[in-house]
Amino acid sequence: MLLASGKQRKVSEYYKKQERLLEGYNEMEAMTESGCFPGKQTEDELKQLAKSERLAVNISNGANLLLFTAKVYASIGSKSLAVIASTLDSLLDLLSGFILWFTSYAMKKPNHYQQYPIGKKRMQPVGIIVFASIMATLGLQILLESGRQLIAKRGPEMNKGAGEMDDYHYGFFGLATAVLAVRYYWWIDPTGAIIIALYTINTWTRTVFKNVWSLIGRTAPPEFLAKLTYLIWNHHKEIKQIDTVRAYSFGNYYFVEVDIVLPGDMVLNRAYNIGEDLQEKLEQLPEVERAFVHIDFEFSHRPKHRSKV
Template identity: 60%
Template sequence: MADLTGSGVCSEDSELLLPESGCAERSWRLNFDGFQRSELKEKPPRGLHDCLGVLATEDVVAEYYQQQVEMLEGFNEMDALADRGFLPGMSKEERERTARSETLAIRLSNIANMLLFAAKVYASIRSGSLAIIASTLDSLLDLLSGFILWFTAFSMQTPNPYQYPIGKKRMQPLGILVFASVMATLGLQIILESARTLISDLALYTIRTWSTTVLENVNSLIGRTAAPEYLQKLTYLCWNHHKAIRHIDTVRAYTFGSHYFVEVDIVLPSDMPLREAHDIGENLQEKLEQLPEIERAFVHLDYEYTHRPEHAQAHS
């Protein structure tokens, strides 16, 4: 591994001036203080490229720099968590006010959907129009989706550590999976029942949209890996966690419902006392679990990194 002790912007003079804090304390950490974000320029008109859906050279370059900007912003967020021990954000009172406002909005939306559904049912009975009946079914599905989301949110807010020791946050993607399956099935039924609906493309769009939703939630339940950019942020946070960390053997994040499970293997000095090593690993676990996307984090401590990866999958 390359020597990273001089990767910061601090000089030897500054370290002599600040021996107890500042540069001397951060000299062992990775940092990007010397990097500056370039100003994003307005894209020129593309004309034919827009019509054909082809990325021009300037678009590829702009996309690359945009990814770099987002990466630096993610590293700054990890620096804040490493220095403060918590993520900056809303206070408890602000979160409670926001939650009450969201609850009120959901209730008002449900009441409006119920009134609209009742009016459409009356209009469907009186007119017998297929268009109005289809609109009535759409309102019924709005009510069904609202009920499923409310039920899953209520279930996640009432934990039961004895029956569900890892929590019930997977209720939300499971509820969406059920509703998306109903929507896809209904779309297929509309295709089979009405040629006019097929010609108008209402049903095909519904099947495609909700089938995509089904696939996305299936991936979240089977343990799909996180994006490389997110793994970069986690690796950055782990390395800057403590100066005693010699190597980072493994950083793994995979979906487990709507959140991530994270596994980290760090290498500490072989002669370090157990108490100190335990505290380093536990503090890193607590930092990782403060990230809103992470449900659980597991930190494995080791004294060398030449062995085979932990929990390696067997190959036939």
């Protein structure tokens, strides 16, 4: 029964992948016919979207600030490790919002022609990595302190009035463990702090790995490469062969490298126009930051690019 269920799940996932692939082909077909990515937003729509995003960010930051203030009050009143861990998490949420705002602001000033010729879009993943490392380190510190208290079989000197904070209905896990520790067993508080710390470490460690992978040039998924190949092949009737299609992450977006084969007797200006039009078309894709189109007249040679060890 379980084996049959597993097979059905795999078959279902296969067909879902095929549906997504067909949807991608349809998008590329529409892009080939119209010359632009389907559903591309106008400048006014982009401005309205940016305005809505700023409003949402401001509301989120305001809510986080109120939440942080309430947790600071609870931490001072209870001296609970679990509440302190939850307060630290709220503080770091505020700091993460500031870091994302700062990196977004810096990315809007690319300074193309001086120190940063390809822009500053890598600032966001770098900022996230630094911040996530700090988060994981602080979570580890709380984990160690909670473990020390459990080993010593001695809880923190918690204020007995912490039990009254149940009336505030914050609904926080850290506050709940603090209240339970006061009313029942002292070890509930460091145990709750350990759970919060483990959650914090796990969440931000995964965030670090995700952003590191995006910076070290991880390849795009096969479905995306198939979409690119479909778009390239249907770009122009003079394209005889596709030698290479590469897409790799370099931050939040992909860099794309394409080698196409054109007739050897084609005049330079026509070959150049075909390559440039293809580059511009590829860079219209929302996942692509930059595209490099290399033109050749044969495909029997080895790739010219050699990695330096």
